[in-house]
Amino acid sequence: MAIQRMDNVAVVVDDLDAAVAFFSALGMELEGQAQIEGLFADRTVGLDGVRSDIAMMRTPDGHSKLELTKYHAPAVFEAEPRNPPPNTLGLHRVMFAVDDIDDTIARLRAHGAELLGEVARYENIFRLCYLRGPAGIIVALAEQIG
Known part of the structure; x- marks a missing residue:
């Protein structure tokens, strides 16, 4: 099954x-x-x-x-560190495909999002970035460019 x-x-x-x-x-x-x-x-x-x-x-x-x-x-258990780095074991990142990565970043910054690095280009296929979102979750964005 x-x-x-x-x-x-x-x-x-x-x-x-x-x-x-x-x-x-x-x-x-x-x-x-x-x-x-x-x-x-x-x-x-x-x-x-x-x-x-x-x-x-x-x-x-x-x-x-x-x-x-x-x-x-019951009371929430807070793991340490509060905002773990991207290479921490376990589930902590979710990725979304977006039409316009720059516009999306601007909209999310208005809600407290912070870039972990910068918007990077993967060959001529994608523009990608990681942002820190609610509760420390990493939200990855991917804009297909080619």
Whole structure:
């Protein structure tokens, strides 16, 4: 049996409204929001007393989703360092294809994004960059140029 699809990637954030605004500025669409709590949540994630709010963001093509989660209980665990470098083990980066990388960077900077390096060219195929987004997540952007 094969998997059907990848449904979403979740990011735990400390400010849900700011994260929704950030990913909306990127071009994602808010699909819906919900409060999550109860025995099913505790059993699913393996924590006791889960109480959280989620916002499901969808790419314009409808194929990819990002779940933004704000935990109210139990208390959020903060890993060190707070903003790990790109070569840290584990999941911490998500990449988006964009039409205009410069315009996208400008829109995201208005929401606190910071370039980790600079916009670089990969041969004559892509312009690429890494930005630091909500909750320290690295958001990579790729503009196809050739």
